[in-house]
Amino acid sequence: MNKNQISNVFKSFFVILTLLYSGYSMAQENYTEENTTNFWDKVQFGGGLGLGIGSGYTDISVMPSAIYNVNQIVAVGVGLQFGYLASKNYYNSYVYGGSLITLVNPIPEIQLSAELEQVRVDTRYESNINRPAFSDNYWNTALYLGAGYRTGNVTIGGRFDVLFNDERSLYGSAFMPFVRVYF
Template identity: 35%
Template sequence: MKKIILLSILCLGIGSAFAQETYNSSGKAGKARYKENAEQKGFDPHRLIFGGGLGLGFGTYTNIYVAPSVGYRLTDNFAAGISLGYNYLNIKDYYTSYNANTGAQKSMNLSQSIYSASIWTRYTIIENILLQAELEMNNVGDYQTSGSKFDKDGWAIPDVHRVTIPSLLLGGGYRQPLGNGSYLFMMAMYDVLQNISSNTRDFQGQKVSLSPYAGGIFLRVGFAIGI
């Protein structure tokens, strides 16, 4: 399953967009719009944060990743929100299958859909430098303990069942203002829960993680537009 998460590094992750600041003509952050009405109390629609993105990767790893998000700026530097994600993953020649009728062997692709929902918080420590924590629940296919079944031609294929596992992504990054409330961003995240016992399986003599982010740093690169 470790092979699965390597593709996550290639894809354009979306991360939640935090695009409610305005930018002047020099591209530097200006005063947030909601501060123009400092006496307003309660819910302020100017503090809402909308985002979304599309990640694509093709080749040995084929990946299509979509994750819209919405949040709210609680202070000038602190925001929180939720995100939903869908990730279609296909890895060429992931495992070796055998034919129950002929005894032949061949390499087979692994493909699955991963669904996720998360709660995130983000803090701007200095201009355009960000810290983020995101608790995410991932619904993935468990290939390590499911056994096998046979297709109509007699080839052994995994008899997959789905499990839901948690990820806690911690990290930070940088945003580059483009003007008019839009910017590019890059973040590096690490799943600190990837090796807990409920997230791991024994497979072919080694312990592997079912986390979509297992094995290293996960990079998110994207684009956001404010309103």
């Protein structure tokens, strides 16, 4: 299978999975007094923080997010992303944008996820002996499909960017592990 075929398989899997679980979740909904809770009672906040500092290297990221628990199985939400990455005497890069998040818990211990991320990448390269200074600005779109083990408010797992492009993607690999926490 080539890369496009694999990408199409993942996209089809995601669409089918979303339709199945959203239909299942609606079919299981019972309208009782328990379901008349306040909107904010079903909202959870979380996200991530990142800090990497080395010899001439800095990586700082802040990624807050919020989800709304539609029911015990499905949650939907939004996230923001801000980042700064620098390599001394080479480049400075700013990343900012947002994402749409869907979480599906077919059983309490397993969490499946889909996250559509759109970020702006603004990189300024410094001049050196071999090249003049220049900048590179572009939008990067990623669609992450993931799975993880969930215990309480914490999920540990991995996700795969089905839109990964070696030449333009923000990260060096389509696969990345994650730790997700919501309070």
